[in-house]
Amino acid sequence: MLNEERVILMTKLAAYEQNEGRKMVAVGKYFRSDYIGIQVLKSVIGSTVAFIIIFALYILYDLENFMNDIYKMDLFVFAKNVLIYYAVFVVVFAVITFFVYSYRYTKAKKSTRTYYMNLKKLASMYDKNNNY
Amino acid sequence: MSNLLEIKEVIKKFYAKYDVYVLPVLKFLLALVVLLGIKGRLGYMTRLNNVAIILIVSLLCSFLPVGFMIFFAAVFVLLHCYSLAMEAALVVACLFILMLLLFFRFSPKESVCVLLTPICFALHIPYVMPIAMGLIGTPASAIAVACGTVIHYLTVFISQNAQTLGAGEASEAVARIRLMIDGLLGNKTMIIVVVAFIMTVALVYLIRRLSVDHSWTIAIIAGTISNIMIILVGDLMYDINVSVVALILGSLGAALLVLVLQFFVFSVDYSRTEKVQFEDDEYYYYVKAVPKMAVAVSEKTVKKINTQTGRSVHTQTGRDEHLKRPVSTERQVRRGNSVTIGTKHQPDYRNDDYEEI
Numbered sequence: 001m002l003n004e005e006r007v008i009l010m011t012k013l014a015a016y017e018q019n020e021g022r023k024m025v026a027v028g029k030y031f032r033s034d035y036i037g038i039q040v041l042k043s044v045i046g047s048t049v050a051f052i053i054i055f056a057l058y059i060l061y062d063l064e065n066f067m068n069d070i071y072k073m074d075l076f077v078f079a080k081n082v083l084i085y086y087a088v089f090v091v092v093f094a095v096i097t098f099f100v101y102s103y104r105y106t107k108a109k110k111s112t113r114t115y116y117m118n119l120k121k122l123a124s125m126y127d128k129n130n131n132y
Numbered sequence: 133m134s135n136l137l138e139i140k141e142v143i144k145k146f147y148a149k150y151d152v153y154v155l156p157v158l159k160f161l162l163a164l165v166v167l168l169g170i171k172g173r174l175g176y177m178t179r180l181n182n183v184a185i186i187l188i189v190s191l192l193c194s195f196l197p198v199g200f201m202i203f204f205a206a207v208f209v210l211l212h213c214y215s216l217a218m219e220a221a222l223v224v225a226c227l228f229i230l231m232l233l234l235f236f237r238f239s240p241k242e243s244v245c246v247l248l249t250p251i252c253f254a255l256h257i258p259y260v261m262p263i264a265m266g267l268i269g270t271p272a273s274a275i276a277v278a279c280g281t282v283i284h285y286l287t288v289f290i291s292q293n294a295q296t297l298g299a300g301e302a303s304e305a306v307a308r309i310r311l312m313i314d315g316l317l318g319n320k321t322m323i324i325v326v327v328a329f330i331m332t333v334a335l336v337y338l339i340r341r342l343s344v345d346h347s348w349t350i351a352i353i354a355g356t357i358s359n360i361m362i363i364l365v366g367d368l369m370y371d372i373n374v375s376v377v378a379l380i381l382g383s384l385g386a387a388l389l390v391l392v393l394q395f396f397v398f399s400v401d402y403s404r405t406e407k408v409q410f411e412d413d414e415y416y417y418y419v420k421a422v423p424k425m426a427v428a429v430s431e432k433t434v435k436k437i438n439t440q441t442g443r444s445v446h447t448q449t450g451r452d453e454h455l456k457r458p459v460s461t462e463r464q465v466r467r468g469n470s471v472t473i474g475t476k477h478q479p480d481y482r483n484d485d486y487e488e489i
């Protein structure tokens with residue numbers, strides 16, 4: 001016979017799994033440090049590419065002057081400045097990523113906790129049924 | 133009001149019943165509008181202007197995730213720019229990649245704003261976007277709205293400078309890149325509008341989250357006013373020649389549209405607010421519960437009254453319409469725990485022939 005309470009619970013769980021739960025469960029499988037670490041790493045790579053693009057556009061913007069000056073200027077100082085800008089850019093971006101994904105991880109954990117509790121409840125319902 | 137709520141319920145029911153069809157149709161229409169808009173604004177690659185291509189891509193978008201729609205729109209913009217001038221395409225591609233790397237990996241959900249914002253600009257109601265996203269989105273939506281605004285001004289810039297960009301010699305490549313970057317970064321109107329939009333989204337979001345009655349309406353009004361003020365102050369500071377009439381009319385139109393949106397997303401009855409306090413082992417709870425407005429949609433029941441079988445032959449002669457007679461329509465207006473039932477009876481039309489049987 002159909003157990004109405006169980007069907008309702010299963011429907012809820014299935015709906016959660018299909019929608020927001022899919023991402024949340026995937027996030028919940030990581031350790032906190034692993035998850036945030038991966039995201040920060042992705043951000044570092046992304047911001048590196050972004051910095052290269054911005055730098056290339058900056059050079060292209062003033063290409064003629066840059067080519068004229070290139071023999072006059074101190075390339076080491078120039079490289080040092082560029083590296084400092086790069087470091088600041090990447091660090092700022094990584095810090096933002098760290099905070100955003102820490103928040104998301106906590107949220108996902110909370111959300112999956114309810115999900116796993118409901119799963120346990122469902123399992124116990126089956127147990128009860130089998131005992132009778 | 134109850135009529136409006138009833139219409140809302142009907143729309144909700146319709147959507148719930150046919151969402152399998154409604155969603156693809158809406159996506160198709162959005163993709164079509166976006167691609168036609170790109171064709172109208174840029175349209176430099178004649179092969180892409182073929183309606184058949186636009187229709188096919190829109191159809192593809194109707195069942196693919198929204199991200200693909202943005203991808204196709206970006207590809208279309210890039211191809212049009214490419215056939216105008218390669219440097220334009222280069223700068224636009226760099227901008228798109230930067231947006232993707234720096235912003236959209238954080239909030240892929242709201243990236244559809246990037247498409248909606250230019251559409252709203254084209255419809256002269258751009259101020260809808262920041263207020264609406266402040267209401268239904270998160271502060272992160274501000275970035276998506278800002279990106280959409282940048283893309284709108286970029287396409288406007290390209291279409292205004294199409295001759296300069298398209299006519300140059302190959303040796304002027306660097307000059308064209310410079311023109312594009314200047315057009316992007318030196319556009320004071322764009323910067324002011326972006327700042328205004330970001331601040332409006334943040335303000336609207338903050339106010340609507342307050343636990344004050346009518347916080348949504350207050351947020352809409354405050355957002356509209358702050359938006360107008362920031363743009364006007366920017367206009368005074370940088371002399372960008374904003375049309376004040378268009379700004380105010382556009383803002384008022386936007387506020388009205390957002391009020392309609394509010395009705396659909398968030399209609400509550402503050403007169404029945406309940407405040408409760410309770411505690412458990414870990415927390416004290418100060419709960420304010422505001423009930424949603426709701427009406428039960430009137431259901432019309434049609435009862436068929438059949439005559440007795442022996443005499444049915446007599447009534448069949450051209451009088452079938454009397455056999456189907458609406459009995460009554462019931463309309464319920466739910467208000468909290470009390471239920472008011474109003475019963476409307478149809479005029480009880482008597483028919484002598486019918487009564488005789």
